[in-house]
Amino acid sequence: MLAVILLVCTTVLAGIGPKTACDPPIPGCSTCATPPGGEQTCTGCATVGQKVQPNGKGCIAKCPDNANEAGGICTCTETYQPSEDGLTCVLKTACDPPIPGCSTCATPPGGEQTCTGCATVGQKVQPNGKGCIAKCPDNANEAGGICTCTETYQPSEDGLTCVLKTACDPPIPGCSTCATPPGGEQTCTGCATVGQKVQPNGKGCIAKCPDNANEAGGICTCTETYQPSEDGLTCVLKTACDPPIPGCSTCATPPGGEQTCTGCATVGQKVQPNGKGCIAKCPDNANEAGGICTCTETYQPSEDGLTCVLKTACDPPIPGCSTCATPPGGEQTCTGCATVGQKVQPNGKGCIAKCPDNANEAGGICTCTETYQPSEDGLTCVLKTACDPPIPGCSTCATPPGGEQTCTGCATVGQKVQPNGKGCIAKCPDNANEAGGICTCTETYQPSEDGLTCVPKAGACNTPNCKACDNPKTDREVCTECNDNNYLTPTNQCIPDCTTISGYYGDTDRKCKACSPECAECVGPANNQCSACPAGKALIYKSSDPVQGGTCGDACTADKNGCKVCGARIGGTDYCSQCSVDNQAPLNGVCTTSNARVAFCTEMNNGACIKCAANYFLKEGGCYETTKQPGKQICTLADSRGKCETCANSLRPNDGACPSCHSTCNTCSAADSSDQCTSCAAGYYMVGSAAGPCTSCDSNSGSVKGVAGCMSCAPPSSSTGSVLCYLMNGDSAGGSTNKSGLSTGAIAGISVAVIVVVGGLVGFLCWWFLCRGKA
Numbered sequence: 001m002l003a004v005i006l007l008v009c010t011t012v013l014a015g016i017g018p019k020t021a022c023d024p025p026i027p028g029c030s031t032c033a034t035p036p037g038g039e040q041t042c043t044g045c046a047t048v049g050q051k052v053q054p055n056g057k058g059c060i061a062k063c064p065d066n067a068n069e070a071g072g073i074c075t076c077t078e079t080y081q082p083s084e085d086g087l088t089c090v091l092k093t094a095c096d097p098p099i100p101g102c103s104t105c106a107t108p109p110g111g112e113q114t115c116t117g118c119a120t121v122g123q124k125v126q127p128n129g130k131g132c133i134a135k136c137p138d139n140a141n142e143a144g145g146i147c148t149c150t151e152t153y154q155p156s157e158d159g160l161t162c163v164l165k166t167a168c169d170p171p172i173p174g175c176s177t178c179a180t181p182p183g184g185e186q187t188c189t190g191c192a193t194v195g196q197k198v199q200p201n202g203k204g205c206i207a208k209c210p211d212n213a214n215e216a217g218g219i220c221t222c223t224e225t226y227q228p229s230e231d232g233l234t235c236v237l238k239t240a241c242d243p244p245i246p247g248c249s250t251c252a253t254p255p256g257g258e259q260t261c262t263g264c265a266t267v268g269q270k271v272q273p274n275g276k277g278c279i280a281k282c283p284d285n286a287n288e289a290g291g292i293c294t295c296t297e298t299y300q301p302s303e304d305g306l307t308c309v310l311k312t313a314c315d316p317p318i319p320g321c322s323t324c325a326t327p328p329g330g331e332q333t334c335t336g337c338a339t340v341g342q343k344v345q346p347n348g349k350g351c352i353a354k355c356p357d358n359a360n361e362a363g364g365i366c367t368c369t370e371t372y373q374p375s376e377d378g379l380t381c382v383l384k385t386a387c388d389p390p391i392p393g394c395s396t397c398a399t400p401p402g403g404e405q406t407c408t409g410c411a412t413v414g415q416k417v418q419p420n421g422k423g424c425i426a427k428c429p430d431n432a433n434e435a436g437g438i439c440t441c442t443e444t445y446q447p448s449e450d451g452l453t454c455v456p457k458a459g460a461c462n463t464p465n466c467k468a469c470d471n472p473k474t475d476r477e478v479c480t481e482c483n484d485n486n487y488l489t490p491t492n493q494c495i496p497d498c499t500t501i502s503g504y505y506g507d508t509d510r511k512c513k514a515c516s517p518e519c520a521e522c523v524g525p526a527n528n529q530c531s532a533c534p535a536g537k538a539l540i541y542k543s544s545d546p547v548q549g550g551t552c553g554d555a556c557t558a559d560k561n562g563c564k565v566c567g568a569r570i571g572g573t574d575y576c577s578q579c580s581v582d583n584q585a586p587l588n589g590v591c592t593t594s595n596a597r598v599a600f601c602t603e604m605n606n607g608a609c610i611k612c613a614a615n616y617f618l619k620e621g622g623c624y625e626t627t628k629q630p631g632k633q634i635c636t637l638a639d640s641r642g643k644c645e646t647c648a649n650s651l652r653p654n655d656g657a658c659p660s661c662h663s664t665c666n667t668c669s670a671a672d673s674s675d676q677c678t679s680c681a682a683g684y685y686m687v688g689s690a691a692g693p694c695t696s697c698d699s700n701s702g703s704v705k706g707v708a709g710c711m712s713c714a715p716p717s718s719s720t721g722s723v724l725c726y727l728m729n730g731d732s733a734g735g736s737t738n739k740s741g742l743s744t745g746a747i748a749g750i751s752v753a754v755i756v757v758v759g760g761l762v763g764f765l766c767w768w769f770l771c772r773g774k775a
Contacts, residue, residue, distance in 0.1 A: 055086025128159025201232025274305025347378025420451025535572025612642030
């Protein structure tokens, strides 16, 4: 019974064990294997030493080429497959798995299968090798029916087109984008971290560009004479000779040029003329500067570079020429002929029997006259009509003797030559005439800086310093625009400073504008922009900066605003001379608290100052600043002792007190003298630069004629003719300063008294003639 059980178990176990027998048999094979769902193949050979052939369908003496042997079994290498008879290995051309549209494929070692041929005639393998397209896309080359993206492009995601390479391949740490120049090496073009910069060698990113580097578009580039350091993080000076030049310690390479020696290793030696080594001293016909020998202009380095030889040989040769010359930066030309008596032709590229018409001969060289040029073959001289150098838009040009080339015709039909002759425009501008297609500015106009328009000629107007005017150089001339840095007055004259006219200021439109009627002088049109006030009014600044101006308020009144005595009169206005509080003192004519007083007054007595601090000056019990009203009317510079050092009227101070000029003078050389003015008060003028009298603008002075009703003027530059009137009586103006020194109230009182007297006189006369006549 036990024997039966064992026999059954053995049979069952034998049925479920691995099959190694070949079924059906394969000739020459001793063992076989059948993979699940696959086909039986040989795994061992009956004849010792034989190998299972590549397709597993028999045995052969040895494995064929392009096959590996393992455990007695031949297997084709990765890019090869068994041949049809299974005995050898042939290159894989079939697409496995198939690629739609492809007839053949290839799989590089360790790579991915790509298409190598298309099933449809005429189609091309697309750039990523994963199919076929009608033609190669832009930025791709085609070879053998295969489209390959050019060097700096890569297949797109769908593989059908070529897109610019921006990804870093291989990656560069810290870089987000890269570029690979043709034939060059990949470098970083953008950083992953915001704010970082591409380092000088393009191999990574740093926080900021190093010294001697410029930054553009987030990329650090070493300046011209510097190069990236070994680690690429900094820029180091280019001084090393690379490759080395024997005897040289330092070198330089000009942009696009060849490396030359700039310094010698041996002290005292000089760089030889060709810059390729060092010598003991510079040769003849060479200059030495900074230890470098340079051949003089008409000499060149010899072949060995050690000496300087005359530049006479034609290199390359010019037929018929015996000697040549090459101007700096120019082209070699012939300077002498091999045949005696021949002349160098006009273009310098050969020799001819004699000079042609319109050419001069000097030293055996023919040169075209000024308005002629060499013909195309260089043998004759033809009229210059071509633009040389070209002028954009121009078809023909002309060069007047000793002049500059200008355009004479336009390439585009209908266009005109612009006023300066340096190009073409659609039509002639204003103030230009057109003749023969050329725009010429009219008599009193000239081309603008860009040559496109016509602007008034400097000096085209008679009015001094006038840039543009109507009816120029006639009795009806009216200036409409002044030269830069000048202002147009109400009478259409030009002056550099509008405050020359009392009651006017210079506006941003370069015109003199009237101040507010409340101001005598001003810095702007508003009533809080006064810089001086009419007589009887005092200026109250709106800020600590006097340039901003202020408003005109009431003059000093005794026993008001802390003032006891209003005894200081400046410019027709009363200011405080003694304060009501003993420890206070006037500053700029106004009583100031005792705390503030100590800054400007160092000694005082009973509400008045008797000694001022440095940079203030004393006048009638008060201290005054030279930069503010009313002090600036008297003094322009105070000394360290609290006294005036420089008077505003140019007179020398007397122990700090400024004498007065005559009322017609603004500045003078002698006090109270009408014939010693050095400049005039408003409404007056003087002839000549020497001290003398000032004449009213409406009166004559010698050959200078006054203008009736003129309130502000200057003499003519020629000292002959009418004054240049800046303001006429009746023009809008601000308040005037009372030069008489009378208060506004006094003037009003006098006016009323005059009216009463005149009225009484008229009444008396009427009574006399009418009533007495009847009697």
